[in-house]
Amino acid sequence: MxxxxxxxxxxxxxxxxxxxxxxxxxxxxxxxxxxxxxxxxxxxxxxxxxxxxxxxxxxxxxxxxxxxxxxxxxxxxxxxxxxxxxxxxxxxxxxxxxxxxxxxxxxxxxxxxxxxxxxxPLVDDVEYSCALLSKVDVLIKCSIDLHSNYIKQKQYLLSQLFI
Known part of the structure; x- marks a missing residue:
């Protein structure tokens, strides 16, 4: 603690x-x-x-x-x-x-x-479960980063549109 x-x-x-x-x-x-x-x-x-x-x-x-x-x-x-x-x-x-x-x-x-x-609780095949969840975490992070980039691109396009 x-x-x-x-x-x-x-x-x-x-x-x-x-x-x-x-x-x-x-x-x-x-x-x-x-x-x-x-x-x-x-x-x-x-x-x-x-x-x-x-x-x-x-x-x-x-x-x-x-x-x-x-x-x-x-x-x-x-x-x-x-x-x-x-x-x-x-x-x-x-x-x-x-x-x-x-x-x-x-x-x-x-x-x-x-x-x-x-x-x-313990589950069957702990190593496999961790590896799978780790890969899902990577996919989630990539999706979040991609979403963030799309928002930035949209803001840029809007700024160019309304100059």
């Missing part, structure tokens, strides 16, 4: 480690650098999974860099033979289950025991 450093250590000039606090620090299933801290408390390493534990609960990301984790997230380090991406896909799919166990009215959250007791 994360622990927020002193807010006086926060900066936006790349001094220290990126601080992952919650869903604002996750983009398309990957952690991003937005805020930094030069007084890191809890550390997450590359290849860990990051799970939001405060509203919204259950957003999962793959960590690509060494970061400090704040109290809105936890880091999951895979020590099993199961592929980490299988755990990622399972957590992503079962994100609705967190809604059943989160507590609080205005700002919901889960605790460390909730995370430790969360079970992920």
């Amino acid at each position: 994360g622990q927020s450093p002193s807010s006086s250590s926060y900066n936006s000039n790349n001094d220290g480690l990126p601080l992952i606090q919650g869903n604002l620090d996750i983009l398309d299933g990957i952690t991003i650098s937005r805020i930094y801290t030069n007084e890191p408390t809890k550390i997450s390493l590359p290849k860990d999974l990051i799970l939001t534990v405060r509203a919204p609960v259950g957003i999962v990301a793959e960590n690509k860099m060494k970061v400090c984790i704040g109290r809105g997230v936890c880091a999951l380090r895979n020590k099993s033979a199961m592929p980490t991406m299988y755990i990622y896909y399972a957590l992503d799919y079962f994100s609705y289950k967190w809604k059943q166990i989160e507590q609080g009215s205005t700002f919901t959250s889960i605790n460390g025991d909730d995370v430790k007791n969360f079970t992920i």
Whole structure:
């Protein structure tokens, strides 16, 4: 579970480690650098999974860099033979289950025991499932990029039309 450093250590000039606090620090299933801290408390390493534990609960990301984790997230380090991406896909799919166990009215959250007791079912041929889902993720990203390019082309054509 994360622990927020002193807010006086926060900066936006790349001094220290990126601080992952919650869903604002996750983009398309990957952690991003937005805020930094030069007084890191809890550390997450590359290849860990990051799970939001405060509203919204259950957003999962793959960590690509060494970061400090704040109290809105936890880091999951895979020590099993199961592929980490299988755990990622399972957590992503079962994100609705967190809604059943989160507590609080205005700002919901889960605790460390909730995370430790969360079970992920095994499926046949885990490696094949991960490879297939990974390829689907690539197709989704390509489609999003293509859509974005079409929007840019349309904006350009409109700008040329109405000069």
